[in-house]
Amino acid sequence: MNQNPTGDSPVLPKTGLRILVDIRMSNGVHVSQKNLSYEDLKNLIGKLEGLC
Template structure:
């Protein structure tokens, strides 16, 4: 009997070994003595679900993060007008994935965006 972890390891091995070599997932399963129909069922069952995660040691609030000073000057010497401050920049992020997951964040600062990307990297 194959466990979730067995299929997960097989899939990771396929992404690193089989996919770059141009081997189909079906042939990769056969060469590793894993019935393809069982792998396919596991893949379909697990890849369409959202798996809840809990983040540890993350910043509790964005305000608690220390701001770094910008290397940009406050004024544009060519025009003589003030440049927008780095804290005034706000970012809208909208990610739609092929598996149906949709992530939308509004009014992010640069530090907030950086933090979000770090958290998303941990999920990959």
């Protein structure tokens, strides 16, 4: 992945990349999200960090 000049976040190619996240924890919690963009993934991670 290339870095943009400002170094804020990686520059992704314009290929329509979509991301699937599936997290299963030993306490039975299951988080599943599909068809995420990079921005959606960043938002999901921010929400998950708030739970910690």
